[in-house]
Amino acid sequence: MSNCHGNHEHGNCKTTGLCPIVTFPEVVNIDEIRDEIPEVKTFYLSFPNKDVEREFRIRSGQFIMCTVFGAGEFAVSLPPSPENDRFHISVRAVGKVTHALHALKPGDKLGVRGPFGNGFPFDEIKGKNIIYVAGGIGLIPLRSSIVHALQHREDFGRIILLYGARSSKDLMYQPDIKVWQENAGFETFITIDRAEEGWHGETGYVNQLIEKAKVPVDNSVAFVCGPPVMFNSVIGEFLKRGMSEDAIISTLERQMKCGIGKCQHCAVGRTLVCTDGPVYTYRQIKTLGEQI
Amino acid sequence: MQLMNYKTCVCNLCGTGCGQFLKTDGRQVFGVAPLIAHPVSKGKLCIRGWHANELLNTNERITQPMIRENGQLRPASYEEAIALVASRMQQFDGAKGEIGILASARSSNEDGYTLGRLAHEVFGTRLQGIGAEAGHRKSMASLEHAFGYPGAHGSLTSIDHADYILVVGTDITRQNPIIGGNIHAAQRRGARVVTLSSSRTQIAKLSTKHFQQKPGTKGLLVNALAKALLGIRTANRERKANIDQMPGYSDYVASLRSISSVALERASGIRYEEIEEEAKYLEQAKSIVILFSSGISGLDRPTIDAITNLALLTDRMDHEHSAVIPVAGISNLQGSFDMGVSGEPGNSVFKALASPDSAIRALFVIDHDDGIIRDRERIASLDFVVYSCAYKSAFMDLAHVVFPLPAFNETDGTYTASDRRVQITRKNVDNPHKVLPGWALFQKIAAAAGHQWGYANAADVFIELANNTPGYAGLSHQQLSQGFGQHWNPQAFPNSRRRKFNAINIEYWESPTTPEFPFALMIGKAQHYWHQNNLMRKTIVPRREYDQTLWLYPHGYIEISPDDATRLKVKDKWLVNVRSSIGTHMKIAVKISPDVQSGTAYIPYFIKNMISDFLLPYENAYAAGEESVIPIQIQE
Amino acid sequence: MSMYILSSDEISQLVTELQASYAVYGPQVEPQTRQVFFDLINDATALDLEAPIPSMPVKEILFPQMERILKYKYDAETQSVEMARQYFEQPKVLFGLRPCDLAGIQALDRFFLGQEFVDDVYLTHRRQCLLISNTCLHPFPQCFCVCTHSGPDADEGFDLDLTKLADGYLVKVGSEKGRALADAHNWTPAKPQQLSEQKAVVDKCIDLFPDMATDNKAWVSRVMNRITTGFIKSETWEYIGDQCLECGACSFVCPTCSCFNIEDAQTECGECERLRTRDSCSFEGYARMAGDHNPRQPVEDRRNKRFFCKLSYSQSKKYLRPGCVGCGRCQWVCPGDIGLPNVVQYIRREITGGEA
Numbered sequence A: 001m002s003n004c005h006g007n008h009e010h011g012n013c014k015t016t017g018l019c020p021i022v023t024f025p026e027v028v029n030i031d032e033i034r035d036e037i038p039e040v041k042t043f044y045l046s047f048p049n050k051d052v053e054r055e056f057r058i059r060s061g062q063f064i065m066c067t068v069f070g071a072g073e074f075a076v077s078l079p080p081s082p083e084n085d086r087f088h089i090s091v092r093a094v095g096k097v098t099h100a101l102h103a104l105k106p107g108d109k110l111g112v113r114g115p116f117g118n119g120f121p122f123d124e125i126k127g128k129n130i131i132y133v134a135g136g137i138g139l140i141p142l143r144s145s146i147v148h149a150l151q152h153r154e155d156f157g158r159i160i161l162l163y164g165a166r167s168s169k170d171l172m173y174q175p176d177i178k179v180w181q182e183n184a185g186f187e188t189f190i191t192i193d194r195a196e197e198g199w200h201g202e203t204g205y206v207n208q209l210i211e212k213a214k215v216p217v218d219n220s221v222a223f224v225c226g227p228p229v230m231f232n233s234v235i236g237e238f239l240k241r242g243m244s245e246d247a248i249i250s251t252l253e254r255q256m257k258c259g260i261g262k263c264q265h266c267a268v269g270r271t272l273v274c275t276d277g278p279v280y281t282y283r284q285i286k287t288l289g290e291q292i
Numbered sequence B: 001m002q003l004m005n006y007k008t009c010v011c012n013l014c015g016t017g018c019g020q021f022l023k024t025d026g027r028q029v030f031g032v033a034p035l036i037a038h039p040v041s042k043g044k045l046c047i048r049g050w051h052a053n054e055l056l057n058t059n060e061r062i063t064q065p066m067i068r069e070n071g072q073l074r075p076a077s078y079e080e081a082i083a084l085v086a087s088r089m090q091q092f093d094g095a096k097g098e099i100g101i102l103a104s105a106r107s108s109n110e111d112g113y114t115l116g117r118l119a120h121e122v123f124g125t126r127l128q129g130i131g132a133e134a135g136h137r138k139s140m141a142s143l144e145h146a147f148g149y150p151g152a153h154g155s156l157t158s159i160d161h162a163d164y165i166l167v168v169g170t171d172i173t174r175q176n177p178i179i180g181g182n183i184h185a186a187q188r189r190g191a192r193v194v195t196l197s198s199s200r201t202q203i204a205k206l207s208t209k210h211f212q213q214k215p216g217t218k219g220l221l222v223n224a225l226a227k228a229l230l231g232i233r234t235a236n237r238e239r240k241a242n243i244d245q246m247p248g249y250s251d252y253v254a255s256l257r258s259i260s261s262v263a264l265e266r267a268s269g270i271r272y273e274e275i276e277e278e279a280k281y282l283e284q285a286k287s288i289v290i291l292f293s294s295g296i297s298g299l300d301r302p303t304i305d306a307i308t309n310l311a312l313l314t315d316r317m318d319h320e321h322s323a324v325i326p327v328a329g330i331s332n333l334q335g336s337f338d339m340g341v342s343g344e345p346g347n348s349v350f351k352a353l354a355s356p357d358s359a360i361r362a363l364f365v366i367d368h369d370d371g372i373i374r375d376r377e378r379i380a381s382l383d384f385v386v387y388s389c390a391y392k393s394a395f396m397d398l399a400h401v402v403f404p405l406p407a408f409n410e411t412d413g414t415y416t417a418s419d420r421r422v423q424i425t426r427k428n429v430d431n432p433h434k435v436l437p438g439w440a441l442f443q444k445i446a447a448a449a450g451h452q453w454g455y456a457n458a459a460d461v462f463i464e465l466a467n468n469t470p471g472y473a474g475l476s477h478q479q480l481s482q483g484f485g486q487h488w489n490p491q492a493f494p495n496s497r498r499r500k501f502n503a504i505n506i507e508y509w510e511s512p513t514t515p516e517f518p519f520a521l522m523i524g525k526a527q528h529y530w531h532q533n534n535l536m537r538k539t540i541v542p543r544r545e546y547d548q549t550l551w552l553y554p555h556g557y558i559e560i561s562p563d564d565a566t567r568l569k570v571k572d573k574w575l576v577n578v579r580s581s582i583g584t585h586m587k588i589a590v591k592i593s594p595d596v597q598s599g600t601a602y603i604p605y606f607i608k609n610m611i612s613d614f615l616l617p618y619e620n621a622y623a624a625g626e627e628s629v630i631p632i633q634i635q636e
Numbered sequence C: 001m002s003m004y005i006l007s008s009d010e011i012s013q014l015v016t017e018l019q020a021s022y023a024v025y026g027p028q029v030e031p032q033t034r035q036v037f038f039d040l041i042n043d044a045t046a047l048d049l050e051a052p053i054p055s056m057p058v059k060e061i062l063f064p065q066m067e068r069i070l071k072y073k074y075d076a077e078t079q080s081v082e083m084a085r086q087y088f089e090q091p092k093v094l095f096g097l098r099p100c101d102l103a104g105i106q107a108l109d110r111f112f113l114g115q116e117f118v119d120d121v122y123l124t125h126r127r128q129c130l131l132i133s134n135t136c137l138h139p140f141p142q143c144f145c146v147c148t149h150s151g152p153d154a155d156e157g158f159d160l161d162l163t164k165l166a167d168g169y170l171v172k173v174g175s176e177k178g179r180a181l182a183d184a185h186n187w188t189p190a191k192p193q194q195l196s197e198q199k200a201v202v203d204k205c206i207d208l209f210p211d212m213a214t215d216n217k218a219w220v221s222r223v224m225n226r227i228t229t230g231f232i233k234s235e236t237w238e239y240i241g242d243q244c245l246e247c248g249a250c251s252f253v254c255p256t257c258s259c260f261n262i263e264d265a266q267t268e269c270g271e272c273e274r275l276r277t278r279d280s281c282s283f284e285g286y287a288r289m290a291g292d293h294n295p296r297q298p299v300e301d302r303r304n305k306r307f308f309c310k311l312s313y314s315q316s317k318k319y320l321r322p323g324c325v326g327c328g329r330c331q332w333v334c335p336g337d338i339g340l341p342n343v344v345q346y347i348r349r350e351i352t353g354g355e356a
């Protein structure tokens, strides 16, 4: 792609032969906006330039740099599956740029660079059990991998989702969850922190679901995304059960300004989250020598 | 041959007056470089100085005169706006106190001087004041009494040579970082650096000796140090100086003698023996520099008096490397005082705005920080408000007429740093909107009111102000352009050779805390750049740094010690209810910091509603600056 | 390698000639302050090849403190956007680079152009850039390039390299571009003894380095070892961190620091520009992130980041050399007292338990 400034032997250029949008943002249209949970909206996007659209291929776990015109650029995960899924992002309004995004209407335009980052392993984990563990909006970066794995259900062992949120109102992707719960090949366990009226599911924290789900540790990988407190307790639980540190996989979030390994805002220990991550094994995270 | 892209400049972002280069093509500023040969900054700059280019690139500039019409500001020509100001101002009687002048401590001397003329000759008013002046006025009064002239004694460069450096209060590595850095360098070369502050600031950590006293007792401790010094003097007859000839000596000594070590320790938490130990070093020192902060967060008068008295008592003030310097947070606080636009005691614009029955009806304002607009409602109800500034600010909402001003590098001007060093900044960028410099604007307003001044340029203004301002005689733009400015001359003041002790009162400060309100709350612990609020908010990186704490503590914070946090059973970032003894209240997050003492609490200045709702009712606390203490209770 | 010998006049002529088709930058002395800058040359006589190391690194030209990289206008009414790139290519010559600054440019080249992605802004400034280095005849007060393999002479990366000898400048050709330039001129080839003379000049310069600098040579690699393996006491980092006044200067003057910030700023007419400004890991806001915590909050952790960046093998892999090129500028501008040479000293003191 003419816009590419990759060194071609790395990253997307190498794995897919399709180069990411590196420097100059590409315009996308907001087709539809859905309220997800309080403060979080999902934006369905499309490229007016169909050539670009054709070459825009993602892997689960990657992210894009998204420009909200007039406000700035921010990093956002890609929740759609790499295959047969609508291009969308889910964003929580936390600050200047994300609030400006929430103020937009369908038909408004955004700028997109990417996709960037290493992404979750897929081919490497074929034949294994996959355990997804998410807390709150931690489900956003995992969604892509979940949908993708379900699209290739026969390639994996058990697929389990342990998902927790503060209350039932804070559960992301409820229409997806409904579909997933009806999928016999997908074991879903969903909990909210405290009991509430009309809630018949689990209550308590996500780490307690590990016991409940009788999570297999052998020949398994766990993808864990959520707030640091949850992350630490879940990891503790997995390690106690003898899961290998290499089999626990998570994503790191850092302040990102360029997405292409130059500004160094996302530096963690010796690595840059935007190019070396955002997906790391727990063993890697541990040796980075910084806080999660 | 001049370089193409690097032009010398003086940093205008605090009262240190560091030398810098701006990287510019004459139209835009692209960057900053430090100026190695500058005697004070010696090739160093702080975060503000390094990011001056961001400020000078902001799009939030006022670019043309504006007049309020039907509630909205609309663009206007200079002619129209000036004519309006001149005619409206004629409808008020300055002599009766109907016109107030709010000058800026960031204006150049030329602008300050001509503003003074405009006020006195054209508007006929003496109701004036400089933003941030309160603290500095006390410093000036104390220094004038002690040394015979209102200004620093000695030079900031003395820090690089002195044997002994005493820093009273002030979080100097945050407020005036380059002075802080010089002090640190002095410590490393072997000078004894002693700090006195109730919380453990960075300079405290870097000092040779830190006295972490209880709040409200800085002056007492300085006096105790004087007493201990006197004790050594009495024993060591050879070193007996003839300072006993100075007026006020015997009263001073009598007061010092009355200090009781038991009461001292109870009030300050510091043992007298420790102070006696310190006095030995002080006695040994041949050159002594004392620094304290001056301005909004300055000290109270008794503390400053204790400092100036101690300085005289050391008998080392004639050494070329001795100094007593009121360190200003704002670039031209000293110069603005010199130019005579500060308020007179008992008759300042601040007082007029604060008293409901004062006669004030019109206000002429230069460059005010947007963080704190005191008496906002009163100002909003005035008949006529004129505001001039280079940058947009919340004050525009209150103004009937707005004038743009050039940025500090867009016009020639002189600025007087904390140690009286008068430096010139040459215009090195053209203002793209052909904005008039302050002095030229005031000259036009004066002309519209029938007063002809006849200045062709800023240098002309300077010639006149040098003739009329004590200490500035003999200085000129031309001469200031060689080298790095010059200190104004104290000897122009007739009393400059007559030193006098200030009268002091020994008071053992009783903490106003009670069992019901057990915490001593202090304000103004400098958080980064709060005193440059309006400017720093227009940068990128410094603003991000400024906002750091706000991100972590979006509603502001109150700093308490780890022990107190345990006692209150609160954790970092938990919200607590803070109630003051006069009943004001706020909900705020806790920040746990090992650098504060138990029983004390700090809140930063810079959070608007904290100031307006919680602090402003404490008139005295606000005025007392760094030394103010408010009793509070903290509940989960 | 072909070599020539040029008189001072020929050097001047070359500058004037290059000015016709390039923007020529070189060391110049600011008359009032005697401070040296590597600035655009207006008049060839202003070029001062004997001036001390420029006070600001030459990276200023390739990686400006602040630049506008993108301009856009969003029309909310029609929901459309216009975007335009704001950085442009300009042929330039960097004439008279000190070897440390040349090494700095090489490190930046490898970092900005040689990793997974190419930084287009840097590339645009860097493309069509002729590098002419200049051997140091004696060290300047803060220099320690001998410890970091970046001086006092350049051995790679230049198009042309100059060394002042008794009877003119020895000019070495280091690239195709340099070759072409030499071929276009009728320069006098250098004699073999002039090459030995050049070696002698370099050896003499190395001898002139203060003991402290040469002595540190072995220590720099020992310290790198320590930093890479993380065997440095937290008290040492704390001691260093306490002295940091968080001004960012060390990053701004460092020839190899590459960190930047990006911010979109509204201009008056409703347009927006994307500003790329230099940043520093010394700032608290540099690494701030979600979940209300700053992964690098205590200042000593942030300082630790800097020295890891400058003095660790893992980071060196990106630059194919140590991250520090020994220019000593950070020592000059630090209002604390923790320029890189000092930090080496502190760590050295820790290793030796206080003895020298």
Ligand SMILES: Cc1cc2nc3c(=O)[nH]c(=O)nc-3n(C[C@H](O)[C@H](O)[C@H](O)COP(=O)(O)OP(=O)(O)OC[C@H]3O[C@@H](n4cnc5c(N)ncnc54)[C@H](O)[C@@H]3O)c2cc1C
Residues within 6 Å of the ligand: A063, A072, A073, A074, A075, A076, A077, A078, A090, A091, A092, A093, A094, A095, A096, A097, A098, A099, A140, A141, A252, A253, A254, A255, A256, A278, B551, C288, C289, C290, C291, C292, C293
């Ligand atoms: C790889 C990656 C993937 C991400 N995916 C998503 C996603 O799918 N959905 C989503 O809503 N957000 C996601 N984020 C976070 C998102 O980038 C930030 O919320 C956003 O940059 C905040 O920008 P702002 O201008 O609105 O906030 P600012 O005004 O800059 O900051 C406001 C608040 O946001 C926090 N913040 C700033 N930067 C970040 C950051 N990089 N990450 C998290 N918080 C930050 C600040 O601490 C502060 O509390 C992701 C971040 C990364 C690095």
Ligand code: SF4
Residues within 6 Å of the ligand: B011, B012, B013, B014, B015, B016, B017, B018, B041, B044, B045, B046, B047, B048, B049, B050, B175, B176, B177, B178, B179
């Ligand atoms: S200390 Fe003051 S004068 Fe010096 S660079 Fe900082 S803000 Fe500017």
Ligand code: SF4
Residues within 6 Å of the ligand: C250, C253, C254, C255, C256, C310, C323, C324, C325, C326, C327, C328, C329, C330, C331, C339, C340, C341
């Ligand atoms: S770390 Fe310091 S000495 Fe080393 S290259 Fe950077 S500025 Fe120069």
Ligand code: SF4
Residues within 6 Å of the ligand: A264, C251, C254, C256, C257, C258, C259, C279, C280, C281, C282, C305, C306, C307, C309, C310
């Ligand atoms: S991380 Fe720090 S030391 Fe490294 S390049 Fe960035 S600013 Fe320089």
Ligand code: SF4
Residues within 6 Å of the ligand: C243, C244, C245, C246, C247, C248, C249, C250, C251, C282, C330, C333, C334, C335, C336, C337, C338, C339
């Ligand atoms: S120059 Fe010194 S004080 Fe400034 S950020 Fe760097 S280490 Fe800290």
Ligand code: FES
Residues within 6 Å of the ligand: A255, A256, A257, A258, A259, A260, A261, A262, A263, A264, A265, A266, A267, A272, A273, A274, A275
């Ligand atoms: S986001 Fe810029 S380096 Fe990672």
